[in-house]
Amino acid sequence: MSFDTKSAVRLALIGLAVASVAACTRPKPQGPVETPPAPTQPATPQQPYTPPPAPGPVDQGPLPGTVQDFVVNVGDRVYFDTDSYSVRADAQPVLAGQAQWLARYSAVRVRIEGNADERGTREYNLALGARRANAVREFLIGQGVAASRIETISFGKERPLDPGTTEDAWAKNRNSRTAITEGAR
Amino acid sequence: MIAKSARAKRTLATPLLAMTLALAGGAFAAALPGVAAAQIEIDIDKGAVKPMPVAIPAFAGAQRGADIAQVISGNLERSGLFQPLNVAGVPDKLTDVNIQPRFPDWQGTGAQALINGQVTVGADGSLRVDFRLWDTFSQQQLLGLQFTSTAENWRRVAHKISDAVYERLTGEKGYFDTRVAFVAESGPKLNRVKRLGIMDQDGANPQFITDGSSIVMTPRFSATSQELTYMALRPTGSSIYLLNLQTNRQETVGRFPGMVFAPRFSPDGKKVAFSVEKGGNSDIYVLDLRTRQSTRITTDPAIDTSPSFSPDGSKIVFNSDRGGQAQLYVMNADGSGVRRISYGGGRYTTPVWSPRGDYIAFTKQTGGQFHIGVMRTDGGDERLLTTSYLDEGPTWAPNGRVLMFFRESSAGNPRLWTVDITGRILRPAAYPGAASDPAWSPLLD
Structure with missing residues (x-):
């Protein structure tokens, strides 16, 4: 990436940060390495990525450009409806944030892992997870992320987030995780 | 004993099992089908409402005789068609298989059938097992067979006797x-370890083939050889393996x-059908194992997976959500002539064609429950056989009359059921x- 494009991206992000700060008062994460608790309602909308302020003596948040930064400040998972692979409205700002973050950290490569809840059979769920991962991939490509930086896999119902057997647990387990495979700080 | 010597020339990787008809005097005539129709029989298509009481006393010949009777007893009991009785107190001790049982002793137990036998260990350590199946009330011999084998193969002899009795x-x-x-599954639900296992159908001799470093799934036997195919999933991707159980050699399909x-596998063992996903779309491919050429046989943008060949290899049943949700479809083995066969409410997946060709078993989801079911190959006569929180993945016993599947409660902990x-x-x-994911082998040699 040339110096000029980099600056342009930075400027754009700063503009966005100002807009977000004005728009909401989302608290900065406190814990040093805590991943955010899985939402009880995956429908909770997330804001687009806001780059953390320059590290200062008081700031305990993750360093910009790290996997932690991505997970905590952008969000690595989005959720799906039963037997569906449509990117939901509440997932779109999260994925837009992922695309912006990936634009900023252009050495990062990702693997999108599609997951399904246990209310389906194993092989069908592998196929469904692959559809979800691909839907997220297409969305990110649509937001300008180079296809060559994204690989996909499906874990079907093999890697649940929540061991529960309620609709809430299944809703969490119907997700796609954007995992950073290389290039993070 | 011509049959015996002829069989001895076969070369088998598994130790030799020879089976010969025991010519036990005049009683043998009764064992020939058609000479005297069985006085007792079970119609398994009616699912025997009341299991047949049978007496299976320890075979004569030391501990091995008792072991063999116990394995037979366990097999017949688990089939649900037979009720082995406790016959320890019966006065007739049956010490010689060539002497007729004292039938009044056995009639007194209520047993309709009696299985007795005798184990002889040869000078070379080989095992000879003679057994008889009697109708206790008509006092007729229904079967008289002799098996010879190596000593360590005694469980297989017991299984062969069980098969002979069941068939008769x-x-x-x-x-x-x-x-x-x-x-085989272990560990917590959020980080389950899955290893490929293999065992005798009665749970004996379990062995674990993979170490759990990748998630293994969906093994299937070849109908023609001691070969398995299964898939393994790692964070970096999935692979399909072909594993020869005799040589332990393993290869991928590419x-x-x-x-x-x-x-x-296809029924002749020469091809493997599987799903390939590309850009989110899963289609069915068939790989010719000799030429290594793979052919894509479905092209629909829907999910097409879980293929299963008909026993003559001419057709494939699979599940697809091309109609909106997962249903069963049958096509010719080249992908032509696709037609839907399931029309009930709910989602149908994991179809498996019976080795007899008459039924297709499947998993069905409806009303928040999972079921194992069977239907005719044209979709008719659908019957749901089970209901639970999660029942999945039926596999046929080689006789096409029994299914194994796995059942997982809401607490996790999947178990195999029949x-x-x-x-x-x-x-x-x-x-x-x-x-989970059981796969029943064909009958062994």
Whole structure:
């Protein structure tokens, strides 16, 4: 990436940060390495990525450009409806944030892992997870992320987030995780 | 004993089992089908409402005789069609297989059939097992067979005897001299370890083939050789393996751009059908194992997976959501002539064609529950055999009359179960651990 494009991206992000700060008062994460608790309602909308302020003596948040930064400040998972692979409205700002973050950290490569809840059979769920991962991939490509930086896999119902057997647990387990495979700080 | 010597020339990787008809005097005539129709028999398609009481005393000949009787007893009991009685107190000790039982002793137990036998160990350590099957009330011999084998093979002799008895009394082939491949599960639900396992159908001799470093799934036996195909999933991708159980040699079916999963052999063992995912779309491919050429046989943008060949190899049943949600479809083995066969409410997946060709078993989801069911190959006569929080993945016993599947409660902890095609005989399989994805082998040689 040339110096000029980099600056342009930075400027754009700063503009966005100002807009977000004005728009909401989302608290900065406190814990040093805590991943955010899985939402009880995956429908909770997330804001687009806001780059953390320059590290200062008081700031305990993750360093910009790290996997932690991505997970905590952008969000690595989005959720799906039963037997569906449509990117939901509440997932779109999260994925837009992922695309912006990936634009900023252009050495990062990702693997999108599609997951399904246990209310389906194993092989069908592998196929469904692959559809979800691909839907997220297409969305990110649509937001300008180079296809060559994204690989996909499906874990079907093999890697649940929540061991529960309620609709809430299944809703969490119907997700796609954007995992950073290389290039993070 | 011509049959015996002829069989001795066969070269088998598994130790030799020879079976000969025991010419036990005049009683043998009664064993010939048609000479005297069986006075007792079980119609397994009616799912025997009341199991037949049978007496299976310890075979004469030291501890091994007792062991063999116990294995036979366990097999017949688990089939749900027989009720082995406790006959320890019966005065007739049956010390010589060539002497007729004292029938009044056995009639007194209520047993309709009596299985007795005798074990002889040869000077070279070989095992000879003679057994008889009697109708206790008509006092006729229904079977008289002799097996010879190596001593360590005694369980297989017991399974062969179980198969012979089952076939004589039900008219259907037995399924006891078989093995089951499965996935042994351990660890918490959020980080389950899955290893490929294989065991005798009665749970004996379990072995674990993979170490758990990748998630293994969906093993399937070849119908023609001691070979398995299964899939393994790692964070970096999935692979389909072909594993020869005799040589332990393993190979993959090759590399594909996306996920590969759901492998099954064709009935002649020469091809493998499986799903390949590309750009989110899963289609069915068939790989010719000799030429290594793979052919894509479905092209629909829907999910097409879980292929299963008909026993003559001419057709494939699979599940697809091309109609909106997962249903079963049958096509010719080249992908032509696709037609939907399931029309009930709910989602149908994991179809498996019976080795007899008459039914297709499947998993069905409806009303928040999972079911194992069977239907005719044209979709008619659908019957749901089980219901639970999660029942999945039926596999046919080689006689096409019994299914094994796995059941997982809401607490997790998957277990193997069996059910007959009437749905009346439902019980846990003989494997004590957490397990899923069973695959029943054909009858062994």
